[in-house]
Amino acid sequence: MLKQPIGRLRVIGFLEGISYLILLFIAMPLKYLAGYPMAVTITGGLHGLLFVLFIAAVIHVAFVHRWSMKQIFGALVASVIPFGTFVLDNRLKRHPSHAA
Template identity: 55%
Template structure:
């Protein structure tokens, strides 16, 4: 998976997607239902870092592979949707 920049992007997308799901499905319920806001602080910070790294990698791969700007927009858009980066991973597996 780490053989190419696309492989690193795929791995980054998987990590970002997992952190997003943990934030939505575990940390936020802990904050709002069990009055445990530190979970969102910790997971949210980690997710923010992974999201920024993912967007930087999308831009890097987009320019390196000379893929269209619409592909880059699509990749970032999918990161806002739960399970979206897993769908992007499936697309990248066939594209790389």
Template identity: 45%
Template structure:
């Protein structure tokens, strides 16, 4: 029971972090970077860069922590990690691999 509660907690935290990491990445790529290079204003990249980096690292750490409980194969785990560097990838992970837990 306690192990399931811990896993569920890590899973819920992972879901939140995956969403925030994906959102921060999209904002960084499609809002902050164009503003930096088109408008010459690097402030948004500076503002979003550090939080995104921390969320990225947290996403990777949490993926490692829940891997065995989720029974991810090496291929699936590799894809979950790779999704963190693909725009919209973490949203796909949520839909494809994490919603199965609630089914």
């Protein structure tokens, strides 16, 4: 899976999506409701790194598979919507170049 650009994008997207959900639904409530700001500091840093890797993976896939601007935009929008990367992953599973 990690040998193909689509496979790498799927893995990074999954990790980025999980980190985003942890940031939104665990770390932020810990910061604002429990007074534990370190949760956002740690989770936010990890999520930021995964977000940058996701953007790089999208760019790589876009060049290799000659994605349209619409496809690139859709992938980037998916990264900022909660659960969006999981929807993107479902679509990427059906991509012709992602033969198992």
